[in-house]
Amino acid sequence: MAIIRSENLSKVYPVADKEPGLVGTLRHFLRRKYRLVEAVQKVSFAIEPGEVVGFLGANGAGKTTTLKMLTGLIYPSGGSVEVAGFVPFRREAAFLSKITLVMGQKQQLIWDLPALDSLKVNAAVYGLSDRDYTERVGELSEMLALADKLTQPVRKLSLGERMKAELLAALLHRPAVLFLDEPTLGLDVNAQTAVRTFLKEYNERYGATVLLTSHYMADITALCKRVLLIHKGRLIYDGSLDGLLDRFAPYREVRAEFGRPYSEAELVGFGEVEMLARCEARFLVERDSLTRTVARLLAELQVVDLKVSDPPIDEVIGKVFSTGSVN
Numbered sequence: 001m002a003i004i005r006s007e008n009l010s011k012v013y014p015v016a017d018k019e020p021g022l023v024g025t026l027r028h029f030l031r032r033k034y035r036l037v038e039a040v041q042k043v044s045f046a047i048e049p050g051e052v053v054g055f056l057g058a059n060g061a062g063k064t065t066t067l068k069m070l071t072g073l074i075y076p077s078g079g080s081v082e083v084a085g086f087v088p089f090r091r092e093a094a095f096l097s098k099i100t101l102v103m104g105q106k107q108q109l110i111w112d113l114p115a116l117d118s119l120k121v122n123a124a125v126y127g128l129s130d131r132d133y134t135e136r137v138g139e140l141s142e143m144l145a146l147a148d149k150l151t152q153p154v155r156k157l158s159l160g161e162r163m164k165a166e167l168l169a170a171l172l173h174r175p176a177v178l179f180l181d182e183p184t185l186g187l188d189v190n191a192q193t194a195v196r197t198f199l200k201e202y203n204e205r206y207g208a209t210v211l212l213t214s215h216y217m218a219d220i221t222a223l224c225k226r227v228l229l230i231h232k233g234r235l236i237y238d239g240s241l242d243g244l245l246d247r248f249a250p251y252r253e254v255r256a257e258f259g260r261p262y263s264e265a266e267l268v269g270f271g272e273v274e275m276l277a278r279c280e281a282r283f284l285v286e287r288d289s290l291t292r293t294v295a296r297l298l299a300e301l302q303v304v305d306l307k308v309s310d311p312p313i314d315e316v317i318g319k320v321f322s323t324g325s326v327n
Ligand SMILES: Nc1ncnc2c1ncn2[C@@H]1O[C@H](COP(=O)(O)OP(=O)(O)OP(=O)(O)O)[C@@H](O)[C@H]1O
Pocket: 013, 014, 015, 037, 038, 039, 057, 058, 059, 060, 061, 062, 063, 064, 065, 066
């Protein structure tokens, strides 16, 4: 049975429009003008326990708004939502102990205090016993390689260490559902990898369900078999990461090394030439004609080496975001 279920979930924000300057302010004061922003429109999906699902979309697509509705921070304007058997916006204590929301750009740890002090506050809020508290802090800080950092004031931690400490604080009550909004935002490559590895291990160890947004495709490819793609408030794809490539990138990338240089004119018949440098070339070839094209390349040209791969997923997603093409 699904642990997260969203049916026709919608959110409309009324946004006040104010002209600039003093006159604009006075006019706005006397007669307010509102415009409606349909941030999320009839979004439906269901997520099973233990799944790690990537939530993708360009800036302003509606990801954070959806996460806020799933965690009960805002009311939906329409549709229904259920998480772990609860209606999120009722914000019942039993619901809050089942979920966590981590936002890469927000922090809950107190800046001037050691993380351990904030963790004690969280333990009290969630009513953890001393035994559970000690055991969980020990286990999580070991998984996050953070043990010797918890006694330092948070402001003295590096960005990566701070994010790891934030995760520790967010997971102390061992929630069943993790909503992660850009958990690796701004981290260097090593810290990103550490956070990713931790999330994977956490999901495997505790069977937690994870819904994750990230602008770093490496996070998505490392963690998520399934992705949801939202575009201008509408869900335009729900399926496997591979299926996303099939649907939005109906071509494959062929890299070839030749025994002699070829001109672009000699190569255009094989596909869209993306790169040509002396004896090397990169083409985009339609998936449907891939076998035929490769056979022709081998038969008609002096091919020394040949490699076929999917185009980089960042490129594919970037194209969907910029063109809005859903076909
Ligand atoms: N409190 C609000 N009041 C009015 N409009 C809002 C509010 N919050 C978000 N919006 C608008 O709703 C739309 C969706 O925003 P949202 O923050 O959900 O997008 P997002 O996919 O999370 O984007 P990003 O990746 O940039 O964080 C945007 O057009 C945004 O300007």
